[in-house]
Amino acid sequence: MYWYSIKTMIGRELLIAARYPAEVLNPLVFFLMVVTLFPLGISPEPEFLAKIAGPVIWIAALLAMMLSLDSLFKNDFDDGSLAQLLITPSPLAVLILVKVLTHWFTTVFPIILLAPLLGAMLQLPAEGYRALLLTLLLGTPIISLIGAIGAALTVGLHRGGVLLSLIVLPLFIPILVFGTGAIEAATLAMQYNGQLAMLSAMLLIALLVTPIATAAALKISINN
């Protein structure tokens, strides 16, 4: 099996994240700032904030993830280790899956941990927290996995950042719809198993399919 290369990949990604804490902290601070803009820009009224808390946290998390996705393959591309990754004997899709999930753990998991605190600041009703955490835990890996395709397609380009957002944001709409739908249902004391089931199904499909597409995209980008 390929346990050795998988272990090496996880260790390498964690080490890089530890050496460059800014990669982890910057999206987190951005997340905090975007959420702060909403009460300032719309209204600090508690009843109003309670209504928009779930969607605002979701959209802010989405935007913060876009920032970190840009760097998913960029540094590896610049220093040449991405080209080395493509010629390893281990299956590329598996390594990419490991890399994306490790990247999710180092950059997105802190965002999820911060989300309940922001929920409290936005007066999210108590029933909403469980749904908020569950939808973020199920939904953000899908965003990472789909976003990895976009990051792979734009990795060699100079203006990659904006282009990346442009090509992948439309693909995130279903996840946003089901994520915020579940939170809204939860705050109205309704069942939200259906939305969670949809998110889980999308996550399983994304886990199976997107690493293959990302591998193909990386091969295209490297050859450009």
Place this chain on the structure above:
Amino acid sequence: MGLAFAPADYQQGNSFRIMYIHVPAAILAQSCYMSMSVAGAVVLIWRIKLAEMVLKCIAPFGASVTFLALVTGGIWGYPTWGTWWVWDARSTSMLILLFLYFGVIALQAAIANPSGAARAGALLALVGVVNIPIIKYSVEWWNTLHQPATFTLTEKPAMPVEMWLPLLIMVLAFYLIFTVVLIMRTRNEILVREHKTNWVRKLVEASGSTNSSNTGTPAGHNGSGQ
């Protein structure tokens, strides 16, 4: 066509005639994306160069048809619904379709190598086509949750023959326009892409000597066909 021959609608008067542009444009917008992703699959699986060119040529046409469908929808919506834009499921998924087209166009424009650009665009088109049903159903679900649909396009009374026959002809006409424009654009793209080869040079020299004064020749000799 349908503008002249179809009778006026008893509820909407003459304003409904924009349907003969709106509906074919909307149908074509989706077909364009499908054909673009089919071309994309051909690019990625068989690596046929012609499919790369077709893919590049469909994307702007598809985006403009989608835009046309949205604009005519707004113009039609104003007298009938009293608003330019409603966040109903169909309008929203058309808007997202437009975003998907923009993504493919922008990605292709950003990559200098034409073959690489086409393959990147092909992959994105395929990812998009997998997502389109999911987006469509999620948007419909979202719409029914947030605002019960007060008016939908499907709730209209069944059309009489004098109305749907022109519509059918218009749909066919739109498909024919699409085919003609696609063939013309692809011909142009082939000439641009192969401009270093001998046969293109001979072709340009031959046409330049026979009708050099003729400015109306279709699908340009020097890449200015659009």
